[in-house]
Amino acid sequence: MLKSLMAGIVINLKLYQRSYLLIAVGLYWTFTTLLSLIPLLFAKSTSVQLRTFRTTVSSSQSLAFLLVAALGLLTVSYPLRNRSAKMALTKPCPLEMWQGANFLSPFLVALFLYGGILFFGLGCSFLWGLKVQSGLVYVTLDQLCRAVIVSSYLLLLTTLFHPVIAFTIAFLFHESIFYYYQYFLTWLASLSNDASSHPLLSLIQRVFGTIYMTLPCYEPYKHKTDSIYSTLEVSLRDGVIFAYTLVYALVFALFCYTLSLYFLKKKRLT
Secondary structure (H helix, E strand, C coil), X not given: XXXXXXXXHHHHHHHHHHCHHHHHHHHHHHHHHHHHCHHHHHCCCHHHHXXXXXXXXXXXXXXXXXXHHHHHHHHHHHHHHCCHHHHHHCCCCCHHHHHHHHHHHHHHHHHHHHHHHHHHHHHHHHHHCCXXXXXXXXXXXXXXXXXXXXXXXXXXXXXXXXXXXXXXXXXXCCHHHHHXXXXXXXXXXXXXXXXXXXXXXXXXXXXHHHHHHHCCCCCCCHHHHHHHHHHCCCCHHHHXXXXXXXXXXXXXXXXHHHHHHHHHHHHCCC
16 A cells, blocks of 8 residues: 555656656746845845845745645646546556545645755855744745645645636635625625615625635635744744644645545546
């Protein structure tokens, strides 16, 4: 079982290695990072150094997030669409191990990317004497959890739909959008003295509220971590928030894995 899992991960990593997407992203990241570090070489103000450092790390993490999301779109959809999944599963390779490798492969890439960004950021912070190491570690781990959530969701969606449709669903239907929809509908209802006189508005509020509670949260506890992202300062209380985020990411990944297995079995690939 473990041998099949490891073989699946190795195959996926070799597929990523041959992808021009990774090469292009790597070159782009190197160019933009070196370009953004130029102000640090000449800045004498600590505030300017901190702002430039924070911008550089944030852009690197955003690029890593997009790359991991792209891997979530391609890892399952590619073998399903070119029918190589059926060949892999008739070796035989248990379906659970095959899909487990598909989920773990983007996670390992995410761990490598964010680990590299953390190592790079720590080195720069020590070099320029910026005391932001604890905040940098927190932000990096939080971003890693967010990448796991989004890639898990995309892996589930690409099990069911074409990658373009899966991306559209993930982009248009996520909880933050419906949160603002709810806020807007609440504002509309407040304009009327008698909200019960608008049954259609109340029904839409209930439907959007249900969708909001059902959809995954890409950025758990964002309202509590925004200050950490802006100042790169953490406290012991923030560790509890990260623990909740980590548990949410792991449970959601397990949920997506289990649900995708159910739908793959319905496809009868073997």
